Amino acid sequence: MTSRRQFIKKTSTAAFTLAAIPSALAWALRAAAPGSQANDSAIVVPDADGLILRSYRFRDLETPVEYFNTWLTPVPRFFVRNHMHQPTEFGSDSWKLTIGGEVVKPYTLGLNALAKLKSHTVVNTLECAGNGRSLHRPQVPGVQWGKGAVGTARFSGPRLADVLDRAGIKVSSKHVAFRGADEVPSNVPPFIRSIPIEKALDPDTLIATHMNGAPLNKNHGFPARALVPGWIGAASCKWLTEITVLDKEFVGNFMSPGYRLPNTPVKPGETVKPEDTHSVTSLVVKSVIASPGDGASLKLGKLSIHGAAWAGEDSISRVDVSTDGGTTWSEAELGSDEARYAWRLWKLDWKVAKPGAYTIMSRATDGHLRTQPAQAVWNPSGYLYNAVDQVTVHVS
Amino acid sequence: MSRSTWWKLGSWLLLVIAAVSLAAASPFNVQDDKPTADKLAKPANPANKDAAKTSAPLPDGAMKETATTTCTECHDSGIILQQRLSKAAWTKTVDKMIRWGATVAPKDHDALIDYLSTNFSPDKPPYEPPKTATERATK
Numbered sequence: 001m002t003s004r005r006q007f008i009k010k011t012s013t014a015a016f017t018l019a020a021i022p023s024a025l026a027w028a029l030r031a032a033a034p035g036s037q038a039n040d041s042a043i044v045v046p047d048a049d050g051l052i053l054r055s056y057r058f059r060d061l062e063t064p065v066e067y068f069n070t071w072l073t074p075v076p077r078f079f080v081r082n083h084m085h086q087p088t089e090f091g092s093d094s095w096k097l098t099i100g101g102e103v104v105k106p107y108t109l110g111l112n113a114l115a116k117l118k119s120h121t122v123v124n125t126l127e128c129a130g131n132g133r134s135l136h137r138p139q140v141p142g143v144q145w146g147k148g149a150v151g152t153a154r155f156s157g158p159r160l161a162d163v164l165d166r167a168g169i170k171v172s173s174k175h176v177a178f179r180g181a182d183e184v185p186s187n188v189p190p191f192i193r194s195i196p197i198e199k200a201l202d203p204d205t206l207i208a209t210h211m212n213g214a215p216l217n218k219n220h221g222f223p224a225r226a227l228v229p230g231w232i233g234a235a236s237c238k239w240l241t242e243i244t245v246l247d248k249e250f251v252g253n254f255m256s257p258g259y260r261l262p263n264t265p266v267k268p269g270e271t272v273k274p275e276d277t278h279s280v281t282s283l284v285v286k287s288v289i290a291s292p293g294d295g296a297s298l299k300l301g302k303l304s305i306h307g308a309a310w311a312g313e314d315s316i317s318r319v320d321v322s323t324d325g326g327t328t329w330s331e332a333e334l335g336s337d338e339a340r341y342a343w344r345l346w347k348l349d350w351k352v353a354k355p356g357a358y359t360i361m362s363r364a365t366d367g368h369l370r371t372q373p374a375q376a377v378w379n380p381s382g383y384l385y386n387a388v389d390q391v392t393v394h395v396s
Numbered sequence: 397m398s399r400s401t402w403w404k405l406g407s408w409l410l411l412v413i414a415a416v417s418l419a420a421a422s423p424f425n426v427q428d429d430k431p432t433a434d435k436l437a438k439p440a441n442p443a444n445k446d447a448a449k450t451s452a453p454l455p456d457g458a459m460k461e462t463a464t465t466t467c468t469e470c471h472d473s474g475i476i477l478q479q480r481l482s483k484a485a486w487t488k489t490v491d492k493m494i495r496w497g498a499t500v501a502p503k504d505h506d507a508l509i510d511y512l513s514t515n516f517s518p519d520k521p522p523y524e525p526p527k528t529a530t531e532r533a534t535k
Contacts, residue, residue, distance in 0.1 A: 042526065042527050042528065042529040042530065043526055043527070043528055043529060044528070044529045045528040045529070048528040049528065049529075049530060050527060050528060050529075050530040051527065051528045052525050052527055052528075053474070053525050053526045053527060053528055054474070054475075054478065054525055055471065055472060055474050055475045056472050056474060057471060057472045058471055060475075061528060062525075064527075134478075134522075138482065138518060139479075139480045139481060139518055140481075140485070141479060141481055141485055141488070141489050143475065143478075144478040144479065144480075144523070185469070185470040185497065186470060186496060186497025186498070187495065187496050187497035188470070188496045188497065189496075
Protein backbone atom coordinates (compact mmCIF):
# COMPACT_ATOMS: atom_id res chain seq x y z
CA MET A 1 0.00 0.00 0.00
CA THR A 2 1.22 3.46 -0.72
CA SER A 3 1.47 5.74 2.27
CA ARG A 4 0.08 9.23 2.00
CA ARG A 5 3.54 10.77 2.04
CA GLN A 6 4.82 8.40 -0.63
CA PHE A 7 1.74 9.12 -2.69
CA ILE A 8 2.27 12.87 -2.52
CA LYS A 9 5.88 12.39 -3.49
CA LYS A 10 4.92 10.19 -6.40
CA THR A 11 2.16 12.53 -7.45
CA SER A 12 4.37 15.57 -7.49
CA THR A 13 7.08 13.73 -9.42
CA ALA A 14 4.51 12.49 -11.88
CA ALA A 15 2.99 15.95 -12.20
CA PHE A 16 6.39 17.45 -12.77
CA THR A 17 7.21 14.85 -15.40
CA LEU A 18 3.84 15.23 -17.08
CA ALA A 19 4.14 18.98 -17.08
CA ALA A 20 7.53 18.72 -18.72
CA ILE A 21 6.30 16.47 -21.53
CA PRO A 22 4.33 19.05 -23.51
CA SER A 23 7.14 21.56 -23.68
CA ALA A 24 9.62 18.86 -24.66
CA LEU A 25 7.13 17.59 -27.22
CA ALA A 26 6.51 21.06 -28.54
CA TRP A 27 10.23 21.63 -28.89
CA ALA A 28 10.72 18.31 -30.67
CA LEU A 29 7.83 19.08 -33.03
CA ARG A 30 9.25 22.48 -33.80
CA ALA A 31 12.67 21.05 -34.51
CA ALA A 32 11.34 18.22 -36.64
CA ALA A 33 8.68 20.11 -38.57
CA PRO A 34 9.11 19.96 -42.33
CA GLY A 35 9.95 23.32 -43.76
CA SER A 36 10.93 24.73 -40.41
CA GLN A 37 13.80 27.08 -40.84
CA ALA A 38 16.66 26.85 -38.42
CA ASN A 39 17.04 30.58 -38.49
CA ASP A 40 20.06 31.09 -36.32
CA SER A 41 20.36 34.66 -37.49
CA ALA A 42 17.01 35.55 -35.91
CA ILE A 43 17.51 38.34 -33.42
CA VAL A 44 15.77 38.56 -30.07
CA VAL A 45 13.86 41.82 -29.69
CA PRO A 46 11.55 42.28 -26.68
CA ASP A 47 7.83 41.94 -27.52
CA ALA A 48 8.47 41.32 -31.20
CA ASP A 49 7.62 38.09 -32.94
CA GLY A 50 8.96 37.15 -36.37
CA LEU A 51 9.23 40.72 -37.66
CA ILE A 52 11.61 42.02 -40.31
CA LEU A 53 14.46 43.85 -38.62
CA ARG A 54 14.93 47.10 -40.53
CA SER A 55 17.01 48.57 -37.72
CA TYR A 56 17.94 47.29 -34.26
CA ARG A 57 19.27 50.48 -32.71
CA PHE A 58 17.09 52.65 -33.10
CA ARG A 59 14.30 50.10 -33.46
CA ASP A 60 12.40 49.70 -36.71
CA LEU A 61 10.52 46.46 -37.26
CA GLU A 62 8.30 45.51 -40.17
CA THR A 63 5.43 43.04 -40.28
CA PRO A 64 5.76 40.36 -42.98
CA VAL A 65 2.68 40.72 -45.23
CA GLU A 66 1.58 37.11 -44.66
CA TYR A 67 0.54 38.16 -41.14
CA PHE A 68 -2.14 40.47 -42.55
CA ASN A 69 -4.66 37.68 -42.19
CA THR A 70 -6.47 38.91 -39.06
CA TRP A 71 -8.46 42.09 -38.68
CA LEU A 72 -6.58 43.00 -35.52
CA THR A 73 -2.82 42.61 -35.63
CA PRO A 74 -1.46 40.93 -32.48
CA VAL A 75 0.83 43.37 -30.66
CA PRO A 76 4.03 41.27 -31.04
CA ARG A 77 3.33 41.25 -34.80
CA PHE A 78 2.67 44.98 -35.02
CA PHE A 79 5.30 47.06 -36.86
CA VAL A 80 7.50 49.35 -34.78
CA ARG A 81 8.85 52.68 -36.00
CA ASN A 82 11.17 54.65 -33.74
CA HIS A 83 12.84 57.83 -34.90
CA MET A 84 15.36 57.63 -32.08
CA HIS A 85 16.09 55.52 -29.05
CA GLN A 86 13.34 54.31 -26.76
CA PRO A 87 13.40 55.93 -23.33
CA THR A 88 15.52 53.69 -21.11
CA GLU A 89 13.90 54.27 -17.73
CA PHE A 90 10.29 55.17 -17.75
CA GLY A 91 8.32 53.82 -14.81
CA SER A 92 4.58 54.29 -14.37
CA ASP A 93 5.37 56.33 -11.21
CA SER A 94 7.85 58.71 -12.78
CA TRP A 95 5.83 59.39 -15.94
CA LYS A 96 4.15 62.79 -16.13
CA LEU A 97 2.17 64.47 -18.87
CA THR A 98 2.08 68.26 -18.95
CA ILE A 99 -0.62 70.22 -20.74
CA GLY A 100 0.27 73.82 -21.51
CA GLY A 101 0.58 76.55 -24.13
CA GLU A 102 -2.53 78.45 -25.25
CA VAL A 103 -4.60 77.26 -22.30
CA VAL A 104 -6.13 79.01 -19.30
CA LYS A 105 -4.97 76.50 -16.71
CA PRO A 106 -1.83 74.46 -17.51
CA TYR A 107 -1.58 71.26 -15.48
CA THR A 108 0.28 67.99 -15.06
CA LEU A 109 -1.19 64.50 -15.05
CA GLY A 110 0.24 61.30 -13.63
CA LEU A 111 -0.68 57.87 -14.92
CA ASN A 112 -3.22 57.26 -12.13
CA ALA A 113 -5.03 60.51 -12.89
CA LEU A 114 -5.00 59.66 -16.60
CA ALA A 115 -6.44 56.21 -15.86
CA LYS A 116 -9.37 57.80 -14.00
CA LEU A 117 -10.54 59.68 -17.09
CA LYS A 118 -13.27 58.10 -19.18
CA SER A 119 -11.73 55.69 -21.66
CA HIS A 120 -12.73 55.38 -25.31
CA THR A 121 -11.78 52.80 -27.89
CA VAL A 122 -10.90 53.30 -31.54
CA VAL A 123 -9.91 50.51 -33.91
CA ASN A 124 -7.31 52.14 -36.11
CA THR A 125 -5.08 51.12 -38.98
CA LEU A 126 -1.76 52.72 -38.20
CA GLU A 127 0.65 53.09 -41.10
CA CYS A 128 4.06 54.69 -41.26
CA ALA A 129 4.13 57.51 -43.84
CA GLY A 130 7.24 55.84 -45.28
CA ASN A 131 5.65 52.39 -45.72
CA GLY A 132 6.67 51.12 -49.17
CA ARG A 133 9.56 53.58 -49.42
CA SER A 134 11.88 50.91 -50.87
CA LEU A 135 9.52 50.54 -53.86
CA HIS A 136 9.94 54.14 -55.05
CA ARG A 137 12.33 54.71 -57.99
CA PRO A 138 14.75 56.34 -57.74
CA GLN A 139 15.23 55.15 -54.16
CA VAL A 140 15.24 57.77 -51.45
CA PRO A 141 17.01 57.87 -48.08
CA GLY A 142 15.29 56.58 -44.95
CA VAL A 143 14.21 53.27 -43.47
CA GLN A 144 13.74 51.03 -46.51
CA TRP A 145 10.29 49.73 -45.62
CA GLY A 146 8.72 47.05 -47.78
CA LYS A 147 4.93 46.69 -47.55
CA GLY A 148 4.53 45.92 -43.86
CA ALA A 149 4.91 49.14 -41.85
CA VAL A 150 1.18 48.98 -41.16
CA GLY A 151 -1.12 47.23 -38.71
CA THR A 152 -4.54 47.45 -37.10
CA ALA A 153 -5.22 47.52 -33.36
CA ARG A 154 -7.87 48.45 -30.84
CA PHE A 155 -6.50 51.53 -29.07
CA SER A 156 -8.04 52.78 -25.83
CA GLY A 157 -7.55 55.74 -23.56
CA PRO A 158 -9.05 59.11 -22.71
CA ARG A 159 -10.05 61.52 -25.44
CA LEU A 160 -7.48 64.23 -26.08
CA ALA A 161 -10.41 66.69 -26.14
CA ASP A 162 -11.31 65.79 -22.54
CA VAL A 163 -7.72 66.34 -21.37
CA LEU A 164 -7.54 69.68 -23.23
CA ASP A 165 -10.95 70.72 -21.96
CA ARG A 166 -9.74 70.56 -18.34
CA ALA A 167 -7.02 73.07 -19.22
CA GLY A 168 -9.43 75.36 -21.09
CA ILE A 169 -8.10 76.07 -24.56
CA LYS A 170 -7.94 79.72 -25.65
CA VAL A 171 -9.57 81.07 -28.81
CA SER A 172 -6.07 81.56 -30.25
CA SER A 173 -5.58 77.76 -30.43
CA LYS A 174 -4.70 76.51 -33.90
CA HIS A 175 -2.48 73.44 -33.38
CA VAL A 176 -1.68 70.93 -30.65
CA ALA A 177 1.91 69.72 -30.36
CA PHE A 178 2.99 66.39 -28.89
CA ARG A 179 6.43 65.75 -27.49
CA GLY A 180 7.75 62.23 -27.15
CA ALA A 181 10.38 61.17 -24.63
CA ASP A 182 12.53 59.53 -27.32
CA GLU A 183 16.17 59.65 -26.23
CA VAL A 184 17.87 61.99 -28.61
CA PRO A 185 21.57 61.55 -29.32
CA SER A 186 23.85 64.52 -29.97
CA ASN A 187 22.22 67.43 -31.88
CA VAL A 188 19.29 65.43 -33.21
CA PRO A 189 16.13 67.52 -32.76
CA PRO A 190 13.55 66.23 -30.25
CA PHE A 191 10.51 64.40 -31.56
CA ILE A 192 7.82 67.07 -31.55
CA ARG A 193 4.98 67.29 -34.08
CA SER A 194 1.67 69.14 -34.10
CA ILE A 195 -1.80 68.46 -35.48
CA PRO A 196 -4.51 71.05 -36.27
CA ILE A 197 -6.87 71.86 -33.39
CA GLU A 198 -9.88 70.41 -35.29
CA LYS A 199 -8.25 66.98 -35.44
CA ALA A 200 -7.06 67.30 -31.83
CA LEU A 201 -10.62 67.93 -30.63
CA ASP A 202 -12.10 65.11 -32.74
CA PRO A 203 -13.78 62.64 -30.35
CA ASP A 204 -11.78 59.81 -31.94
CA THR A 205 -8.38 61.35 -31.17
CA LEU A 206 -7.07 59.71 -28.03
CA ILE A 207 -4.28 59.61 -25.52
CA ALA A 208 -3.95 55.86 -25.84
CA THR A 209 -2.76 53.79 -22.91
CA HIS A 210 -3.92 50.40 -24.18
CA MET A 211 -3.52 48.40 -27.36
CA ASN A 212 -5.69 45.32 -28.03
CA GLY A 213 -6.83 45.41 -24.41
CA ALA A 214 -3.39 45.37 -22.76
CA PRO A 215 -1.32 48.29 -21.51
CA LEU A 216 0.95 49.63 -24.25
CA ASN A 217 4.34 47.96 -24.25
CA LYS A 218 7.51 49.96 -24.61
CA ASN A 219 7.83 49.41 -28.37
CA HIS A 220 4.47 51.10 -28.82
CA GLY A 221 4.88 54.05 -26.48
CA PHE A 222 4.37 52.92 -22.87
CA PRO A 223 2.74 54.36 -20.86
CA ALA A 224 0.85 56.71 -23.20
CA ARG A 225 0.87 57.79 -26.83
CA ALA A 226 -1.22 60.04 -29.00
CA LEU A 227 -3.61 58.20 -31.30
CA VAL A 228 -4.58 60.31 -34.29
CA PRO A 229 -6.78 57.92 -36.28
CA GLY A 230 -6.53 57.71 -40.05
CA TRP A 231 -3.37 59.77 -40.11
CA ILE A 232 0.26 58.81 -40.72
CA GLY A 233 1.87 57.00 -37.79
CA ALA A 234 4.16 59.94 -36.98
CA ALA A 235 1.12 61.95 -35.86
CA SER A 236 0.52 59.40 -33.09
CA CYS A 237 3.51 60.42 -30.96
CA LYS A 238 4.79 57.67 -28.62
CA TRP A 239 6.06 58.03 -25.02
CA LEU A 240 3.99 61.20 -24.83
CA THR A 241 5.15 63.63 -22.12
CA GLU A 242 4.06 67.10 -23.27
CA ILE A 243 0.98 68.47 -24.96
CA THR A 244 1.29 72.10 -25.98
CA VAL A 245 -1.52 74.11 -27.52
CA LEU A 246 -0.13 76.50 -30.14
CA ASP A 247 -1.42 79.46 -32.14
CA LYS A 248 0.25 78.05 -35.27
CA GLU A 249 1.75 74.85 -36.69
CA PHE A 250 4.79 73.70 -34.71
CA VAL A 251 8.11 74.65 -36.33
CA GLY A 252 10.69 71.88 -36.10
CA ASN A 253 12.48 69.17 -38.04
CA PHE A 254 9.67 66.61 -37.85
CA MET A 255 7.15 69.11 -39.29
CA SER A 256 9.49 70.55 -41.91
CA PRO A 257 11.48 69.33 -43.78
CA GLY A 258 10.20 66.08 -42.23
CA TYR A 259 6.82 64.63 -43.25
CA ARG A 260 6.07 66.95 -46.15
CA LEU A 261 4.90 66.27 -49.69
CA PRO A 262 5.26 68.42 -52.82
CA ASN A 263 2.09 70.44 -53.56
CA THR A 264 2.19 69.30 -57.16
CA PRO A 265 3.79 66.07 -58.41
CA VAL A 266 7.47 66.39 -59.32
CA LYS A 267 9.65 64.41 -61.71
CA PRO A 268 11.32 61.46 -60.00
CA GLY A 269 14.62 62.60 -58.53
CA GLU A 270 13.74 66.30 -58.57
CA THR A 271 14.32 68.51 -55.51
CA VAL A 272 11.45 70.54 -54.08
CA LYS A 273 11.49 73.95 -52.37
CA PRO A 274 10.15 73.87 -48.78
CA GLU A 275 7.51 76.52 -49.63
CA ASP A 276 6.11 74.20 -52.31
CA THR A 277 5.30 71.45 -49.83
CA HIS A 278 2.58 70.59 -47.31
CA SER A 279 2.42 68.44 -44.19
CA VAL A 280 1.38 64.81 -44.66
CA THR A 281 -1.80 64.10 -42.70
CA SER A 282 -4.32 61.41 -43.69
CA LEU A 283 -3.31 58.08 -45.16
CA VAL A 284 -4.42 57.30 -48.71
CA VAL A 285 -6.27 54.41 -50.35
CA LYS A 286 -4.17 51.27 -50.46
CA SER A 287 -4.30 47.49 -50.52
CA VAL A 288 -1.77 44.76 -49.87
CA ILE A 289 -1.86 41.11 -50.93
CA ALA A 290 -1.15 38.97 -47.86
CA SER A 291 -1.32 35.67 -49.69
CA PRO A 292 -0.13 34.16 -51.94
CA GLY A 293 3.34 35.51 -51.30
CA ASP A 294 5.46 36.98 -54.06
CA GLY A 295 7.31 34.19 -55.89
CA ALA A 296 5.18 31.41 -54.34
CA SER A 297 4.96 28.02 -56.06
CA LEU A 298 1.36 26.83 -56.08
CA LYS A 299 -0.55 23.73 -57.19
CA LEU A 300 -3.35 23.77 -59.77
CA GLY A 301 -6.87 23.94 -58.40
CA LYS A 302 -8.76 26.16 -56.01
CA LEU A 303 -6.72 28.94 -54.45
CA SER A 304 -7.55 31.86 -52.24
CA ILE A 305 -6.15 35.35 -52.71
CA HIS A 306 -6.48 37.57 -49.69
CA GLY A 307 -5.20 40.72 -48.09
CA ALA A 308 -6.13 44.01 -46.46
CA ALA A 309 -7.22 47.43 -47.75
CA TRP A 310 -7.47 50.79 -46.01
CA ALA A 311 -7.96 54.46 -46.78
CA GLY A 312 -7.06 56.52 -43.71
CA GLU A 313 -10.05 58.67 -42.76
CA ASP A 314 -12.06 57.30 -45.66
CA SER A 315 -13.78 53.95 -46.09
CA ILE A 316 -13.05 51.16 -48.56
CA SER A 317 -15.83 50.80 -51.12
CA ARG A 318 -14.33 47.91 -53.10
CA VAL A 319 -11.24 45.90 -53.83
CA ASP A 320 -10.63 44.47 -57.29
CA VAL A 321 -8.24 41.66 -58.02
CA SER A 322 -6.60 40.68 -61.29
CA THR A 323 -4.89 37.35 -61.92
CA ASP A 324 -3.71 38.23 -65.42
CA GLY A 325 -1.48 41.21 -64.80
CA GLY A 326 -4.26 43.80 -64.90
CA THR A 327 -6.13 42.80 -68.09
CA THR A 328 -9.28 41.64 -66.32
CA TRP A 329 -10.48 42.37 -62.78
CA SER A 330 -12.88 40.68 -60.35
CA GLU A 331 -14.40 42.25 -57.29
CA ALA A 332 -13.10 40.71 -54.06
CA GLU A 333 -15.31 39.89 -51.09
CA LEU A 334 -14.80 42.28 -48.18
CA GLY A 335 -14.50 40.91 -44.64
CA SER A 336 -17.33 41.59 -42.21
CA ASP A 337 -15.15 43.31 -39.58
CA GLU A 338 -15.17 47.04 -40.05
CA ALA A 339 -14.62 50.27 -38.14
CA ARG A 340 -14.27 53.82 -39.33
CA TYR A 341 -10.46 54.00 -39.39
CA ALA A 342 -9.71 50.30 -39.74
CA TRP A 343 -8.74 48.29 -42.74
CA ARG A 344 -11.04 45.75 -44.40
CA LEU A 345 -9.79 42.27 -45.02
CA TRP A 346 -10.67 40.97 -48.49
CA LYS A 347 -10.49 37.70 -50.40
CA LEU A 348 -11.11 36.20 -53.78
CA ASP A 349 -11.38 32.51 -54.63
CA TRP A 350 -9.35 31.66 -57.68
CA LYS A 351 -9.62 28.47 -59.73
CA VAL A 352 -6.47 27.86 -61.73
CA ALA A 353 -6.79 25.39 -64.59
CA LYS A 354 -3.55 26.04 -66.48
CA PRO A 355 0.01 25.87 -65.16
CA GLY A 356 2.22 28.90 -65.63
CA ALA A 357 3.36 32.19 -64.14
CA TYR A 358 0.61 34.57 -63.00
CA THR A 359 0.77 38.19 -61.94
CA ILE A 360 -1.81 38.86 -59.25
CA MET A 361 -2.81 42.46 -58.55
CA SER A 362 -5.04 44.14 -55.97
CA ARG A 363 -6.59 47.59 -56.34
CA ALA A 364 -8.65 49.27 -53.63
CA THR A 365 -11.18 52.09 -54.11
CA ASP A 366 -12.23 54.40 -51.27
CA GLY A 367 -15.57 55.98 -50.39
CA HIS A 368 -14.86 58.94 -52.68
CA LEU A 369 -14.04 56.58 -55.56
CA ARG A 370 -10.36 57.36 -55.39
CA THR A 371 -8.43 54.33 -56.48
CA GLN A 372 -4.84 53.11 -56.26
CA PRO A 373 -2.66 54.33 -59.13
CA ALA A 374 -0.69 51.92 -61.34
CA GLN A 375 2.41 53.80 -60.28
CA ALA A 376 2.88 55.65 -56.99
CA VAL A 377 3.59 59.37 -57.01
CA TRP A 378 7.32 59.74 -56.41
CA ASN A 379 8.36 62.28 -53.77
CA PRO A 380 11.76 63.12 -52.24
CA SER A 381 11.11 61.40 -48.89
CA GLY A 382 9.22 58.41 -50.23
CA TYR A 383 5.92 58.93 -48.40
CA LEU A 384 2.48 57.39 -49.02
CA TYR A 385 3.49 54.73 -51.52
CA ASN A 386 0.17 53.31 -52.70
CA ALA A 387 0.58 51.79 -56.16
CA VAL A 388 -1.63 48.82 -57.10
CA ASP A 389 -0.08 45.86 -55.28
CA GLN A 390 1.23 42.90 -57.21
CA VAL A 391 2.84 39.51 -56.73
CA THR A 392 3.97 36.88 -59.19
CA VAL A 393 3.25 33.21 -58.55
CA HIS A 394 4.11 29.98 -60.35
CA VAL A 395 1.38 27.38 -60.71
CA SER A 396 2.20 23.78 -61.65
CA MET B 397 -10.22 12.11 4.63
CA SER B 398 -10.20 8.54 3.37
CA ARG B 399 -7.37 7.20 1.24
CA SER B 400 -9.65 6.85 -1.80
CA THR B 401 -10.65 10.52 -1.53
CA TRP B 402 -6.96 11.43 -1.62
CA TRP B 403 -6.53 9.27 -4.68
CA LYS B 404 -9.45 10.96 -6.40
CA LEU B 405 -8.19 14.42 -5.50
CA GLY B 406 -4.68 13.53 -6.63
CA SER B 407 -5.86 12.15 -9.94
CA TRP B 408 -7.95 15.20 -10.65
CA LEU B 409 -5.03 17.46 -9.82
CA LEU B 410 -2.81 15.51 -12.21
CA LEU B 411 -5.37 15.70 -14.98
CA VAL B 412 -5.80 19.43 -14.53
CA ILE B 413 -2.05 20.08 -14.48
CA ALA B 414 -1.54 17.90 -17.55
CA ALA B 415 -4.41 19.52 -19.44
CA VAL B 416 -3.35 23.05 -18.61
CA SER B 417 0.29 22.49 -19.49
CA LEU B 418 -0.60 20.68 -22.71
CA ALA B 419 -2.94 23.47 -23.71
CA ALA B 420 -0.29 26.05 -23.00
CA ALA B 421 2.52 24.33 -24.83
CA SER B 422 0.86 22.60 -27.75
CA PRO B 423 1.93 24.12 -31.02
CA PHE B 424 -1.41 23.15 -32.50
CA ASN B 425 -3.46 25.12 -30.04
CA VAL B 426 -3.41 28.20 -32.19
CA GLN B 427 -5.54 30.71 -30.36
CA ASP B 428 -3.86 33.68 -31.93
CA ASP B 429 -3.28 33.98 -35.63
CA LYS B 430 0.25 32.59 -35.74
CA PRO B 431 0.80 30.71 -38.99
CA THR B 432 1.53 27.05 -38.28
CA ALA B 433 4.91 26.96 -39.98
CA ASP B 434 6.00 29.84 -37.86
CA LYS B 435 4.60 28.29 -34.72
CA LEU B 436 6.77 25.30 -35.42
CA ALA B 437 9.92 27.25 -36.16
CA LYS B 438 12.97 26.37 -34.15
CA PRO B 439 13.32 28.42 -30.98
CA ALA B 440 15.75 31.28 -31.27
CA ASN B 441 19.27 30.90 -30.09
CA PRO B 442 19.57 33.05 -26.94
CA ALA B 443 23.23 33.67 -27.77
CA ASN B 444 22.06 35.95 -30.57
CA LYS B 445 20.76 38.37 -28.02
CA ASP B 446 24.22 39.74 -27.50
CA ALA B 447 25.26 39.36 -31.10
CA ALA B 448 22.31 41.52 -32.06
CA LYS B 449 23.68 44.41 -30.12
CA THR B 450 26.74 44.64 -32.28
CA SER B 451 26.09 45.88 -35.78
CA ALA B 452 26.89 43.87 -38.90
CA PRO B 453 30.22 45.08 -40.25
CA LEU B 454 30.44 47.73 -42.93
CA PRO B 455 32.32 46.73 -46.11
CA ASP B 456 36.09 47.08 -46.37
CA GLY B 457 37.50 50.29 -47.66
CA ALA B 458 39.59 53.29 -46.69
CA MET B 459 36.71 54.84 -44.76
CA LYS B 460 35.44 51.66 -43.05
CA GLU B 461 36.86 52.62 -39.64
CA THR B 462 35.71 56.24 -39.88
CA ALA B 463 32.21 55.27 -40.99
CA THR B 464 31.95 52.64 -38.27
CA THR B 465 33.02 54.96 -35.47
CA THR B 466 31.12 57.99 -36.70
CA CYS B 467 27.83 56.51 -37.85
CA THR B 468 27.27 53.61 -35.46
CA GLU B 469 27.67 55.80 -32.42
CA CYS B 470 23.98 56.72 -32.79
CA HIS B 471 22.50 53.96 -34.98
CA ASP B 472 23.42 50.49 -36.15
CA SER B 473 25.01 49.69 -39.47
CA GLY B 474 21.82 48.06 -40.82
CA ILE B 475 20.34 51.42 -41.62
CA ILE B 476 23.38 52.15 -43.83
CA LEU B 477 23.52 48.67 -45.39
CA GLN B 478 19.91 48.98 -46.66
CA GLN B 479 20.34 52.33 -48.48
CA ARG B 480 20.77 52.43 -52.29
CA LEU B 481 21.49 56.07 -53.06
CA SER B 482 23.16 58.30 -55.62
CA LYS B 483 26.22 60.33 -54.68
CA ALA B 484 24.06 63.46 -54.48
CA ALA B 485 21.68 61.77 -52.02
CA TRP B 486 24.60 60.43 -49.93
CA THR B 487 26.10 63.92 -49.80
CA LYS B 488 22.83 65.34 -48.46
CA THR B 489 22.55 62.51 -45.95
CA VAL B 490 26.11 62.86 -44.64
CA ASP B 491 25.72 66.64 -44.33
CA LYS B 492 22.45 66.20 -42.43
CA MET B 493 24.13 63.76 -40.07
CA ILE B 494 26.96 66.23 -39.48
CA ARG B 495 24.39 68.90 -38.59
CA TRP B 496 22.86 66.39 -36.21
CA GLY B 497 26.16 65.86 -34.45
CA ALA B 498 28.19 63.29 -36.42
CA THR B 499 31.89 64.08 -36.10
CA VAL B 500 33.51 63.98 -39.52
CA ALA B 501 36.95 65.59 -39.97
CA PRO B 502 36.91 67.98 -42.95
CA LYS B 503 39.65 65.90 -44.61
CA ASP B 504 37.40 62.79 -44.42
CA HIS B 505 34.20 64.43 -45.67
CA ASP B 506 34.55 63.69 -49.40
CA ALA B 507 36.17 60.30 -48.88
CA LEU B 508 33.33 59.22 -46.60
CA ILE B 509 30.74 60.20 -49.22
CA ASP B 510 32.76 58.31 -51.86
CA TYR B 511 32.89 55.24 -49.64
CA LEU B 512 29.14 55.27 -48.99
CA SER B 513 28.09 56.06 -52.54
CA THR B 514 30.40 53.37 -53.96
CA ASN B 515 29.26 50.62 -51.62
CA PHE B 516 25.59 51.58 -51.36
CA SER B 517 24.66 52.76 -54.84
CA PRO B 518 21.34 52.09 -56.62
CA ASP B 519 22.89 49.33 -58.78
CA LYS B 520 23.83 47.14 -55.79
CA PRO B 521 21.65 44.09 -55.06
CA PRO B 522 18.95 44.58 -52.43
CA TYR B 523 19.86 44.21 -48.77
CA GLU B 524 18.42 41.12 -47.05
CA PRO B 525 17.32 42.10 -43.55
CA PRO B 526 17.34 39.61 -40.66
CA LYS B 527 14.17 38.73 -38.75
CA THR B 528 13.39 38.98 -35.07
CA ALA B 529 13.13 35.71 -33.20
CA THR B 530 9.82 33.90 -33.42
CA GLU B 531 9.62 33.27 -29.69
CA ARG B 532 8.49 36.06 -27.49
CA ALA B 533 11.37 37.39 -25.48
CA THR B 534 10.95 37.91 -21.78
CA LYS B 535 11.71 41.30 -20.39
